[in-house]
Amino acid sequence: xxxxxxxxxxxxxxxxxxxxxxxxxxxxxxxxxxxxxxxxxxxxxxxxxxxxxxxxxxxxxxxxxxxxxxxxxxxxxxxxxxxxxxxxxxxxxxxxxxxxxxxxxxxxxxxxxxxxxxxxxxxxxxxxxxxxxxxxxxxxxxxxxxxxxxxxxxxxxxxxxxxxxxxxxxxxxxxxxxxxxxxxxxxxxxxxxxxxxxxxxxxxxxxxxxxxxxx
Numbered sequence: 001x002x003x004x005x006x007x008x009x010x011x012x013x014x015x016x017x018x019x020x021x022x023x024x025x026x027x028x029x030x031x032x033x034x035x036x037x038x039x040x041x042x043x044x045x046x047x048x049x050x051x052x053x054x055x056x057x058x059x060x061x062x063x064x065x066x067x068x069x070x071x072x073x074x075x076x077x078x079x080x081x082x083x084x085x086x087x088x089x090x091x092x093x094x095x096x097x098x099x100x101x102x103x104x105x106x107x108x109x110x111x112x113x114x115x116x117x118x119x120x121x122x123x124x125x126x127x128x129x130x131x132x133x134x135x136x137x138x139x140x141x142x143x144x145x146x147x148x149x150x151x152x153x154x155x156x157x158x159x160x161x162x163x164x165x166x167x168x169x170x171x172x173x174x175x176x177x178x179x180x181x182x183x184x185x186x187x188x189x190x191x192x193x194x195x196x197x198x199x200x201x202x203x204x205x206x207x208x209x210x211x212x213x214x215x
Contacts, residue, residue, distance in 0.1 A: 002043075004175055005047050006035060007074065010024055022155060028078060038186075041186060058133050061075075065138055070140055074144075075144040086147055088103045090121070092124065103143045113166050
């Protein structure tokens with residue numbers, strides 16, 4: 001079974017970018033949870049650095065990733081600075097070819113959902129090592145994604161939970177393609193039926209239930 005670790009940028013006391021009524025830490029989490037849901041549905045074993053709003057230091061993320069020993073690691077962020085578009089940072093060390101391949105697949109999926117790309121990038125320290133600890137210290141192919149800018153008109157593409165989930169789905173589809181797992185749509189169960197509140201009330205009254213309390 002393939003294993004993927006998802007790093008969820010910021011959290012708790014660290015909100016990340018804040019603009020346009022959005023907190024980066026919240027947007028990152030929605031994207032990550034949706035990505036995890038899609039991957040899990042396809043039989044991939046997934047671990048996330050956090051699943052709720054809590055402090056999520058990079059050192060803890062890296063320790064958790066090392067313990068999980070994933071085949072791939074994806075860090076989810078969003079941007080600030082008045083720009084426009086998606087960008088993804090890749091490794092330059094031992095996993096540079098795999099990292100770039102994954103980044104290319106993610107970029108292609110992001111473009112398909114209507115987001116433009118600022119490109120696949122590297123950022124280095126003075127000594128030539130990867131600037132981002134996530135890329136430098138993970139012992140597997142890893143990428144760091146910046147989905148959109150919160151402080152420009154670009155935020156419209158991630159302004160709702162549904163749009164944020166669309167990004168998570170795009171990231172998941174790319175990971176599945178990298179792993180050689182065909183993507184399958186999540187089809188509704190034909191045996192389930194959606195009913196109105198009025199219909200539910202009528203059904204309950206048939207069984208002598210006239211009052212319920214939701215907690």
